[in-house]
Amino acid sequence: MERSVSYGGNDLNLEATELRLGLPGSDEHEKQSCPSVRTSNKRASPEVAEESSSLSNSNVSDARNGDQDSAPPAKVLVVGWPPIRSYRRNSFQQKKTEADDAGAGMYVKVSMDGAPYLRKVDLEVYKSYPELLKALENMFKLTIGEYSEREGYNGSEFALTYEDKDGDWMLVGDVPWDMFIFTCKRLRIMKGSEARGLGCL
Amino acid sequence: MREERTEMSKDDDRSPPLDLRGADIAESSSKTRNCVTGSGHVTGLNPTEFQAPYPDQVLENVLENVLQFLTSRRDRNAASLVCKSWCRVEALTRSELFIGNCYSVSPKRATARFSRVRAVAIKGRPRFADFNLMPPEWGAHFAPWVAALGSAYPWLEKVYLKRMSVTDEDLKYLAENFPSFKELVLVCCDGFGTRGLAVIAKKCRQLRVLDLIESEVAESDMDWIGEFPESGITCLESLIFDCVESPINFEALERLVIRSPSLKKLRLNRFVSIGQLYRLMVRAPQLTHLGTGSFSLAEGVAHGDQEPDYESAFAACKSLVCLSGFREITPDYLSAIYAVCANLTSLNLSYANINAEQLKTVIVHCHKLQTFWVLDSICDEGLQAAAATCKDLRELRVFPIDAREDSEGPVSEVGLQAISEGCRKLQSILYFCQHMTNAAVIAMSNNCPDLEVFRLCIMGRHRPDHVTGEPMDEGFGAIVKNCKKLTRLAVSGLLTDQAFSYIGRYGKLVRTLSVAFAGNSDLGLKYVLEGCPRLQKLEIRDSPFGDAALRSGLHHYYNMRFLWMSSCRLSPPGCREIARALPRLVVEVIRDEVGMIRAECEEHIDDAFDILYMYRSLEGPRDDAPSFVTILH
Numbered sequence: 108m109e110r111s112v113s114y115g116g117n118d119l120n121l122e123a124t125e126l127r128l129g130l131p132g133s134d135e136h137e138k139q140s141c142p143s144v145r146t147s148n149k150r151a152s153p154e155v156a157e158e159s160s161s162l163s164n165s166n167v168s169d170a171r172n173g174d175q176d177s178a179p180p181a182k183v184l185v186v187g188w189p190p191i192r193s194y195r196r197n198s199f200q201q202k203k204t205e206a207d208d209a210g211a212g213m214y215v216k217v218s219m220d221g222a223p224y225l226r227k228v229d230l231e232v233y234k235s236y237p238e239l240l241k242a243l244e245n246m247f248k249l250t251i252g253e254y255s256e257r258e259g260y261n262g263s264e265f266a267l268t269y270e271d272k273d274g275d276w277m278l279v280g281d282v283p284w285d286m287f288i289f290t291c292k293r294l295r296i297m298k299g300s301e302a303r304g305l306g307c308l
Numbered sequence: 309m310r311e312e313r314t315e316m317s318k319d320d321d322r323s324p325p326l327d328l329r330g331a332d333i334a335e336s337s338s339k340t341r342n343c344v345t346g347s348g349h350v351t352g353l354n355p356t357e358f359q360a361p362y363p364d365q366v367l368e369n370v371l372e373n374v375l376q377f378l379t380s381r382r383d384r385n386a387a388s389l390v391c392k393s394w395c396r397v398e399a400l401t402r403s404e405l406f407i408g409n410c411y412s413v414s415p416k417r418a419t420a421r422f423s424r425v426r427a428v429a430i431k432g433r434p435r436f437a438d439f440n441l442m443p444p445e446w447g448a449h450f451a452p453w454v455a456a457l458g459s460a461y462p463w464l465e466k467v468y469l470k471r472m473s474v475t476d477e478d479l480k481y482l483a484e485n486f487p488s489f490k491e492l493v494l495v496c497c498d499g500f501g502t503r504g505l506a507v508i509a510k511k512c513r514q515l516r517v518l519d520l521i522e523s524e525v526a527e528s529d530m531d532w533i534g535e536f537p538e539s540g541i542t543c544l545e546s547l548i549f550d551c552v553e554s555p556i557n558f559e560a561l562e563r564l565v566i567r568s569p570s571l572k573k574l575r576l577n578r579f580v581s582i583g584q585l586y587r588l589m590v591r592a593p594q595l596t597h598l599g600t601g602s603f604s605l606a607e608g609v610a611h612g613d614q615e616p617d618y619e620s621a622f623a624a625c626k627s628l629v630c631l632s633g634f635r636e637i638t639p640d641y642l643s644a645i646y647a648v649c650a651n652l653t654s655l656n657l658s659y660a661n662i663n664a665e666q667l668k669t670v671i672v673h674c675h676k677l678q679t680f681w682v683l684d685s686i687c688d689e690g691l692q693a694a695a696a697t698c699k700d701l702r703e704l705r706v707f708p709i710d711a712r713e714d715s716e717g718p719v720s721e722v723g724l725q726a727i728s729e730g731c732r733k734l735q736s737i738l739y740f741c742q743h744m745t746n747a748a749v750i751a752m753s754n755n756c757p758d759l760e761v762f763r764l765c766i767m768g769r770h771r772p773d774h775v776t777g778e779p780m781d782e783g784f785g786a787i788v789k790n791c792k793k794l795t796r797l798a799v800s801g802l803l804t805d806q807a808f809s810y811i812g813r814y815g816k817l818v819r820t821l822s823v824a825f826a827g828n829s830d831l832g833l834k835y836v837l838e839g840c841p842r843l844q845k846l847e848i849r850d851s852p853f854g855d856a857a858l859r860s861g862l863h864h865y866y867n868m869r870f871l872w873m874s875s876c877r878l879s880p881p882g883c884r885e886i887a888r889a890l891p892r893l894v895v896e897v898i899r900d901e902v903g904m905i906r907a908e909c910e911e912h913i914d915d916a917f918d919i920l921y922m923y924r925s926l927e928g929p930r931d932d933a934p935s936f937v938t939i940l941h
Contacts, residue, residue: 185713185769186439186440186441187436187439187440187441187849188439188713188767188769188824189708189711189712189713189740189765189767190436190438190439190765190824191439191707191708191711191740192438192439192496192522193438193439193440194522194524194551195658195659195707195711196711198578198635198659199661199709199710199711
């Protein structure tokens, strides 16, 4: 049975997190013809983080994967899609984790503009963006601000960015968490006018 | 009508032995049948008259001698419909029993009809269960079958199971009750562990084949490899355990390989390092099929310390035609296999995260390749390289390394186009991608007329042709229209009812159809059910097909093995209607409770269900259905 469900303001805005090879703004028709997940599969229920933050916490992988057992309940978008057997799916998630480990943990350097020395954090310890932000705020004794997709980090002079595998500097928070921890090579807390500029991109 | 027809119904099922001597016939019991002479009279038994053998007895003997050579089960099924005599003789001569749906017939009925079976194949769960669309514990238990097989066929030699739940106890029963047992093949099965394997290894003295393929094997401390007999030559020909996710006793494996001169197929799991692989290969240069295990160094071993000559080990395997494994590949070692590439007909790199450059070094040698499984990490460029060399390619499968809707998508229509232009003999393709165009699919339909299996998975749901923005209708339409031998089709991307209209109009040989997130209305499903006379297996998820569409297949459901529909627009009354109209159909509705609980948080669900799974059966509702399955009537 099909149900159409609306989720109001805390939408899981898939199109915004969709990676495409193409300039932003192109393929408009693609956006229109992609109906939202919710009308076609009632199990596509996004679980919104308890904090008011609207960071996308979705984990697109299958809820019943064996390797999810020790993690908090997976936030499933669509069960069993794409149709890959969990055996195959698991073997890559496993390998990714192993490959990215430099020893135990997934440590990345964190720099802050103006600070005399860098710190290191283990990304594996955190399960979501809010957790990471909180930890960094504690570590550096500052407030990073409210993340929103439209405006980046609002409400403070700091913004959190990271260098990805391609060497580009990206705003932290745009991509799903699981994807982020695999592509993040180092973190940088930007300050001042540079930080504000990022939010308006 | 000849008179012996009526006599037949009184016959024993097992024909008495033929005896030509008249005296013996006269003295035999009243069970002997009347003799019909050439003129058609029924004569009584007269001791002085020569009694010719009963014509139907002769016929049955002749038939038996002829039918025993018939191997194709479709031919056998046809032969069994000719008349009762043929049905009986066919049943006596059938040695391989194939059960496509374990619930369509009971073990008792199957074993009662076929009395001389030596090999059994049984399939259980529907395919979509592999993708966690159904709660586990649905059914498909091997236990009732193994018990029936034990009493009916003590001489049983081979068992092949697919998507069945097999327990350690079942394996123990197999090992202990069939002294001639030779071959066990478990594909996509679960419910058993290394304990069960240990009993098989220990007790099946005639074991030739032990193949575990994509099955879930529960871990335990049991050293099952060590349970193979420690001394003497074994008859082992095939040992496949690449899906076993626990370490094995390597020393025991090495000893086993040494004592198995007939071993041709060996597929190792990822807990076997490349150094260990080397040791096995030098002991078994006669191998034809090799699964290489991890293809990287064991933990704690550094690269470059006194490493063996992997290249020469591969070169020594002159009969190698099928290579797989590479579960945790260190790409540097890939060069070791160059020597065997020229002879390979099958190469499975679908667990190897390698890039285009790395693939090219290998594929350029693979002129004879017919089957190629690979990861999309090789990109379109890698596929182009394959297309340039592998002119004999029959089967291609491209799996996604990152199986998500919004991942990068390193392969696209470019790769598909290249393959279609280079590999004209292609028969089967499974292709995962993020972006596709109708043009490339149409090109493939024109370039590869031998296609029998076309499975395209555009991972973004409802995604149109990314160049034109149009639905993918025309592409799939071209496939069903131009590929005249097409029997299996899986569709994806943005599809309207038009796509299904094409399938119904042209897909006359299609037996298996997979549909996900496609179609606009009931018409889509109607086109298919009304248009595809050979349709046997139909699996649909998340598509807007409702009760009216379901009704349109009433004329055909008895011809099908099963129909699966999940997250469509069906209602319980609609499904009940089907159950009432077709009494020999088992109509299961399955509630997926995990999914339901999550949905219930958002809104009230009343009387809803998730999955319709229906199949023809001679037995009526099964008695082992779990609580989340309701069988409608």
